[in-house]
Amino acid sequence: MSTNPIGIFDSGIGGTSIFKEIYALMPHENIIYLADSANAPYGNKSRERIQELSIKNTELLISKGCKIIVVACNTATTNAIDYLRNTYSIPFIGIEPAIKPASLNTKTKSIGILATKGTLSSTLFHKTTDLYANGVTIIEKEGEGIVTLIEEGKLYSNEMQVLLDKYTKPMLDANIDYLVLGCTHYPYLTPILSKILPKHIKIIDSGFAVAQQTKSVLEQNSILNTSIIKPLIEFYTNTNTTILNEILERKFNVEYLDF
Template identity: 35%
Template sequence: MEKGSTEKKLVGIFDSGVGGLSVLREIQALLPTQPLYYIGDQAHVPYGKRQPAEIRRFSFAMTRYLLDAGAGLIVVACNTASAVALKDLRQEFPDVPFVGMEPALKPATQQTHNKVVGVLATPATFQGELYNTLVEKFAQDVKILTSTLPGMVEAIEAGRLDTPQTRAILEEAIMPMLAQGADTLVLGCTHFPFALPLIRQITGPDVNVIDPAPAIARRTHALLQEHHLLNPDGNSVSLQFATSGDLNVFNASIVNLLHLQAQPMQLVWDASGNKIQREG
């Protein structure tokens, strides 16, 4: 297939669940005519507690599925999968442009006035080589506070964006950071931006909260342009959604989080967890 053909202008996006929809939302806003295909691996959510080998296996399988579906660029819209698998994905698929997630430590360290930054992410993200490299590179003179927000991904998956329980999870993580002088918070998990209104209620207006999704959309645009994959034809635009979890629950999340009506597809994993495919 010729590079730059209509099929290869499809952007494949995957995450452990619905969190990456926050990234898709920004990509679609910036590139409204670009065809997008999103996979939420809800059969295995959350990734943050899983072993690296599992996360790599799932990431490779979803990448292959999206490439077979015609994707010309892959967005790993999951901080955990990016931390664990992105380097290996680029080595395995050297001709495919990838966009990955990383905690926005560079802008955070540039924007903080108090030199205290809070980072909210999953355990696997904090344990990854990418995060530690970013800390060494950009945060030498900045105090970094971290929290894994136990239960937060599950709350977002369940649609509990603003409940007393969700607020309690956030307050337990954020209030000690504010008490130590944090004036900038980094959202290091793609699920967390869906709770941004509640987070800002807790932090107040003087704390800068960084959502990385707009920067990921800009990077996606740049790579599509570089590889001649931009789609200017609005007549061929399409949004496709698929999940390995409960189809009705996933569809409700699309309506709730994106305010879109969709007909998501059901995906199933084989027994080994090495291949994902459409049901039937």
């Protein structure tokens, strides 16, 4: 089992931000990544539809021999991971917005969270904020339109700039000192946000923590790959491969797969 691949799926290319952290931490692991871009974004879909898509992705990764699955999508985690864990025997790693570190470290007692509708309206999100954000003002903004622009290759477009100015203004008005990125697509916004926001505002996501948790679970289950053979890294997308290739800087093989 140790040489079997890590499976990663997302509603599109955003989960590559998680892939990069996992690959950097565990460079010998074989990895299979599914970009379900044909169904992006997940954030505006019903809980039932998100579960259906998560099951489809999971069963494809299991059919390819994956030993663990990283649900590299905040919306799929909050709406489907409990079902996945109760249904399949392999371990699952989920993604949660980094509310805990932001709430514990804020000096102004005001933090911003940029996430999808599916994440912000989920039970898990509200449980996390209730648990860690007591006494902290949280400015939630649904990042409507952001995922679609990233999937279309319009990361540095005027449309994106307009959206980010709009979404961050109420956060700035509320004197936030942390901005939590609650979608795996959103770390790709960091260079743009760093120019919009004052220097004292820290932008955080959960990518490195997810990679650490993945490694820890592999170790606990004695399935960490100790081989030093060059790993097999496979990317599959059910739309045009161009955008995924570009976000990966053409360093990995990307194939079209109808799933």
